[in-house]
Amino acid sequence: DQQVKxxxxxxxxxxxxxxxxxxxYTNSMFDYFLWYKKYPAEGPTFLISIxxxxxxxxxxxxxxxxxxxxxxxxxxxxxxxxxDSAVYFCAAxxxxxxxxxxxxxxxxTVKP
Amino acid sequence: xxGVIQSPRHEVTEMGQEVTLRCKPxxxxxxxxxxxxxxxxxxxxLIYFNNNVPxxxxxxxxxxxxxxxxxxSFSTLKIxxxxxxDSAVYFCASxxxxxxxxxxxxxxxxxxTVT
Numbered sequence: 001d002q003q004v005k006x007x008x009x010x011x012x013x014x015x016x017x018x019x020x021x022x023x024x025y026t027n028s029m030f031d032y033f034l035w036y037k038k039y040p041a042e043g044p045t046f047l048i049s050i051x052x053x054x055x056x057x058x059x060x061x062x063x064x065x066x067x068x069x070x071x072x073x074x075x076x077x078x079x080x081x082x083x084d085s086a087v088y089f090c091a092a093x094x095x096x097x098x099x100x101x102x103x104x105x106x107x108x109t110v111k112p
Numbered sequence: 113x114x115g116v117i118q119s120p121r122h123e124v125t126e127m128g129q130e131v132t133l134r135c136k137p138x139x140x141x142x143x144x145x146x147x148x149x150x151x152x153x154x155x156x157x158l159i160y161f162n163n164n165v166p167x168x169x170x171x172x173x174x175x176x177x178x179x180x181x182x183x184x185s186f187s188t189l190k191i192x193x194x195x196x197x198d199s200a201v202y203f204c205a206s207x208x209x210x211x212x213x214x215x216x217x218x219x220x221x222x223x224x225t226v227t
Contacts, residue, residue, distance in 0.1 A: 002153070002154075004154075006154075036218075041121075042220050042221075043203055043205070043219050043221055044155070044216075045218070046215035046216070046217075049215065089154065089155060091155075099157075100157065101157075102147075102155035103154050104151070104152065104154035105154055105155075
């Protein structure tokens with residue numbers, strides 16, 4: 001069963017605008033959430049994370065929001081750049097990496 | 113730091129053949145993970161090792177799949193016999209310790225096609 005769901009397989013935005021990628025999870029035991037970015041023919045690379053004790057974490061143009069009551073997290077990219085075009089994976093885990101679950105990914109295209 | 117190295121990058125084989133995927137983790141990392149990526153299910157954890165010992169293989173889909181880690185710098189994932197539904201991208205990842213302060217470092221993957 002998919003414990004981490006990314007319901008939008010793709011998203012297209014204009015350069016300079018905000019990109020919002022969404023992720024839902026079902027397991028209330030998850031307490032750590034991550035976003036990975038993947039370019040074609042490469043492996044996923046870690047982008048940003050948030051623990052369940054926070055509701056927001058910011059790193060430059062990237063901000064992750066966590067709504068525990070709704071079991072929902074989102075990644076905001078502002079402003080979006082063409083180089084941000086990639087597949088973004090949402091991931092969630094308990095305290096340890098061994099039970100990290102990934103979503104199916106959202107392909108973001110940022111148009112110049 | 114050369115990163116996690118996987119080989120081959122692409123593998124095309126016929127149904128029924130044995131397939132072996134290889135991984136060299138980042139030096140000093142003591143956790144190694146094998147994931148499989150498909151369109152429908154995203155990234156699925158197949159198995160992971162700690163200090164060369166398999167800890168959890170509950171994600172391995174069938175007995176046709178096996179994984180080994182004979183030493184700290186090498187791991188293999190074997191499929192015997194292979195089937196068309198095994199076609200996917202297989203990723204190896206490593207991390208330095210079992211904590212959410214240590215994100216996984218992925219290799220570039222092996223794209224497997226079974227015809």
